Amino acid sequence: xxxxxxxxxxxxxxxxxxxxxxxxxxxxxxHPGMPMGMADAAYVLWTQFLTHDPAHPNWYDRDRFVLSAGxxxxxxxxxxxxxxxxxxxxxxxxxxQLDSLTxxxxxxxxxxxxxxxxGPLGQGFATGVGMAMAERHxxxxxxxxxxxxxxxxxxxxxxDGDLMEGISQEAASxxxxxxxxxIIYLYDDNEISIDGSTDLAFTEDVxxxxxxxxxxxxxxxxxxxxxxxxxIEQAQAEPNKPSLIRCHTHIGFGSPNKQDSAASxxxxxxxxxxxxxxxxxxxxxxxxxxxPEDVLNHFRSAKEEGAQxxxxxxxxxxxxxxxxxxxxxxxxxxxxxxxxTNFDNVLPNFxxxxxxxxxxxxxxxxxxxxxxxxxxxxGGSADxxxxxxxxxxxxxxxDSSDYSGQNIHFGVREHAMGAALNGIALHKGAIPFGGTxxxxxxxxxxxxxxxxxxxxxxxxxxxxxxxxxxxxxPTHQPVEHLASLRAMPNTLVLRPADANEVAWCWKAALEHTxxxxxxxxxxxxxxxxxxxxxxxxxxTMRGAYILADSEQDxxxxxxxGSGSEVQYAVKAKQILAxxxxxxxxxSMPSWELFRRQEEExxxxxxxxxxxxRLSVEAAATLGWREWVGTEGTTIxxxxxxxxxxxxxxxxxxxxxxxxxxxxxxxxV
Numbered sequence: 001x002x003x004x005x006x007x008x009x010x011x012x013x014x015x016x017x018x019x020x021x022x023x024x025x026x027x028x029x030x031h032p033g034m035p036m037g038m039a040d041a042a043y044v045l046w047t048q049f050l051t052h053d054p055a056h057p058n059w060y061d062r063d064r065f066v067l068s069a070g071x072x073x074x075x076x077x078x079x080x081x082x083x084x085x086x087x088x089x090x091x092x093x094x095x096x097q098l099d100s101l102t103x104x105x106x107x108x109x110x111x112x113x114x115x116x117x118x119g120p121l122g123q124g125f126a127t128g129v130g131m132a133m134a135e136r137h138x139x140x141x142x143x144x145x146x147x148x149x150x151x152x153x154x155x156x157x158x159x160d161g162d163l164m165e166g167i168s169q170e171a172a173s174x175x176x177x178x179x180x181x182x183i184i185y186l187y188d189d190n191e192i193s194i195d196g197s198t199d200l201a202f203t204e205d206v207x208x209x210x211x212x213x214x215x216x217x218x219x220x221x222x223x224x225x226x227x228x229x230x231x232i233e234q235a236q237a238e239p240n241k242p243s244l245i246r247c248h249t250h251i252g253f254g255s256p257n258k259q260d261s262a263a264s265x266x267x268x269x270x271x272x273x274x275x276x277x278x279x280x281x282x283x284x285x286x287x288x289x290x291x292p293e294d295v296l297n298h299f300r301s302a303k304e305e306g307a308q309x310x311x312x313x314x315x316x317x318x319x320x321x322x323x324x325x326x327x328x329x330x331x332x333x334x335x336x337x338x339x340x341t342n343f344d345n346v347l348p349n350f351x352x353x354x355x356x357x358x359x360x361x362x363x364x365x366x367x368x369x370x371x372x373x374x375x376x377x378x379g380g381s382a383d384x385x386x387x388x389x390x391x392x393x394x395x396x397x398x399d400s401s402d403y404s405g406q407n408i409h410f411g412v413r414e415h416a417m418g419a420a421l422n423g424i425a426l427h428k429g430a431i432p433f434g435g436t437x438x439x440x441x442x443x444x445x446x447x448x449x450x451x452x453x454x455x456x457x458x459x460x461x462x463x464x465x466x467x468x469x470x471x472x473x474p475t476h477q478p479v480e481h482l483a484s485l486r487a488m489p490n491t492l493v494l495r496p497a498d499a500n501e502v503a504w505c506w507k508a509a510l511e512h513t514x515x516x517x518x519x520x521x522x523x524x525x526x527x528x529x530x531x532x533x534x535x536x537x538x539x540t541m542r543g544a545y546i547l548a549d550s551e552q553d554x555x556x557x558x559x560x561g562s563g564s565e566v567q568y569a570v571k572a573k574q575i576l577a578x579x580x581x582x583x584x585x586x587s588m589p590s591w592e593l594f595r596r597q598e599e600e601x602x603x604x605x606x607x608x609x610x611x612x613r614l615s616v617e618a619a620a621t622l623g624w625r626e627w628v629g630t631e632g633t634t635i636x637x638x639x640x641x642x643x644x645x646x647x648x649x650x651x652x653x654x655x656x657x658x659x660x661x662x663x664x665x666x667x668v
Contacts (some may be wrong), residue, residue: 013039014281015295020074023095025268033251033264034072038484041186044228053306054084061313062277063152064115068124069159070105077102082299085113108454117454122165126416128156129171130423132180138429140403144329147320154184169414175242176214179400182243184235190251210244222247223326231510256282262665270282334376334429343507345375352530359521360463362499364389366506380408388435388463414440418447438478451516451639452490458516465520466618473643483622490515497566497587499528504540526564543593546584555584557612557664562588565616610666
């Protein structure tokens with residue numbers, strides 16, 4: 001290959017292409033077409049615009065780059081290696097192999113420089129919106145004249161598939177409404193999907209769609225590097241509109257037989273076509289994973305430039321701390337997700353009350369108390385603020401007139417809300433929470449799963465958690481949701497049995513940083529239990545504890561449950577006492593927390609010797625066998641609910657103290 005006949009830019013772009021082609025071919029699986037088609041746009045973005053430091057991939061004020069089209073992961077891995085991140089060439093050669101740093105789709109926390117896990121289409125698009133929300137929030141709270149310690153863009157590459165997914169429309173609508181001008185997405189408009197031409201199913205005018213949502217749009221030849229550069233500059237000049245740059249590209253660019261074909265989307269080119277493509281690009285067809293020295297030197301200038309940017313920001317922030325010392329401390333506390341050292345003095349204490357209160361209402365009170373001590377709380381609801389009780393008093397609304405507000409109106413956009421929470425958490429600087437009904441966790445589920453996979457500490461406030469919501473009926477009454485969410489690794493499910501448990505469940509949620517936390521809260525009022533040293537509510541943090549113990553050391557039966565049904569277990573214990581059966585009641589707000597406890601504690605709460613065990617929960621019984629054992633009984637709802645006052649529904653479906661007592665007596 002004669003390097004002199006090709007410009008350095010073209011050599012760099014073709015290096016990205018050939019690295020991607022070679023890695024996919026070596027793995028015998030992957031998606032070469034998108035990296036080949038978007039190499040020009042990505043090259044311009046990464047070498048002319050992206051502010052980042054490969055030596056400090058987590059530097060706070062870097063630009064964020066989201067590869068929403070995560071199937072094109074080799075594009076990102078090539079850029080990370082070439083610009084000097086801690087990602088060796090051998091890792092590219094080990095693409096999609098066990099224990100490599102280059103999995104099939106980008107995974108946050110696994111590969112240096114990967115900002116978020118992508119692959120499920122649309123997730124990256126919406127997660128990037130959350131990152132941009134966090135950027136604006138932090139800038140509004142902390143920037144001062146001559147001290148813009150938060151000033152960065154969220155860039156992304158999105159695909160036809162991303163834009164077909166409903167979550168992208170939710171997120172685009174929200175971003176346009178919020179005037180998030182620091183979002184700049186490059187749209188790979190290659191007109192090819194897995195089934196063939198996008199005309200098979202996708203013929204809308206995407207440009208008009210985004211313009212209607214308040215976006216700035218550009219339409220360019222995605223292989224014209226000058227046009228790409230100009231379009232990004234124009235996008236940056238639009239401070240109040242997010243930007244979509246529609247790049248008309250050729251998927252599988254350079255492949256004589258597979259360019260502009262679905263054949264290049266999700267499979268290796270094949271050895272023969274690979275050689276022909278390299279020849280077509282002016283590359284040595286026998287060279288594998290070849291990086292010309294002048295290309296590497298050019299890309300590696302990102303290390304020097306990044307180091308300068310990083311050091312300049314450090315000096316800026318040091319001066320900021322001197323000038324605005326209190327703000328500097330608050331800023332650092334926000335970045336480190338600092339929590340109160342003594343929650344006992346922060347969490348509200350609710351007096352025992354037989355009438356009680358809904359746990360959603362208790363959660364609202366807890367949020368107020370927390371917000372006073374944790375100023376980096378940022379959250380809201382998917383148009384259910386009054387129902388979810390997610391409002392922070394006197395904290396303002398997060399919108400284009402005041403991004404420092406802590407209350408977000410997500411609108412009826414549960415899926416985008418979930419992904420945006422993930423983006424806010426990944427960005428760092430705020431602890432995000434979002435509310436909706438538990439039934440609509442279905443609409444959040446892909447985002448919850450990304451949070452679980454990536455260990456993102458987003459907090460979901462799910463109210464109306466059972467048939468206890470009553471008259472709205474089975475369309476709104478969750479049945480299988482607790483079981484399915486408990487099945488998700490790294491996910492902390494919390495279903496408190498009274499107002500005081502709510503407070504400690506919030507503490508558990510804030511302290512859980514290895515994945516999302518989900519609070520399941522009641523619409524209906526439930527009793528606030530009387531407490532003493534034996535059933536101290538701080539034991540909520542252990543996942544399960546003895547709420548009401550037997551008179552004797554070893555109970556005749558153990559009644560266990562979560563949430564609003566624990567009160568029925570307490571009443572059933574009283575009925576059983578009249579029958580000379582000495583029962584223990586165990587409140588079990590979190591299976592995950594209980595599993596973490598030492599065996600001695602588990603045995604203390606659920607002694608193996610007691611096989612007469614019963615669980616009660618107004619939800620699917622799936623999973624409770626782990627706790628009741630093979631000889632125990634589960635009372636729940638393995639069918640859908642009904643529309644009626646909630647007391648009538650509980651009676652109809654046999655979730656009552658009387659039935660619990662009768663079933664327990666049979667066990668004994």
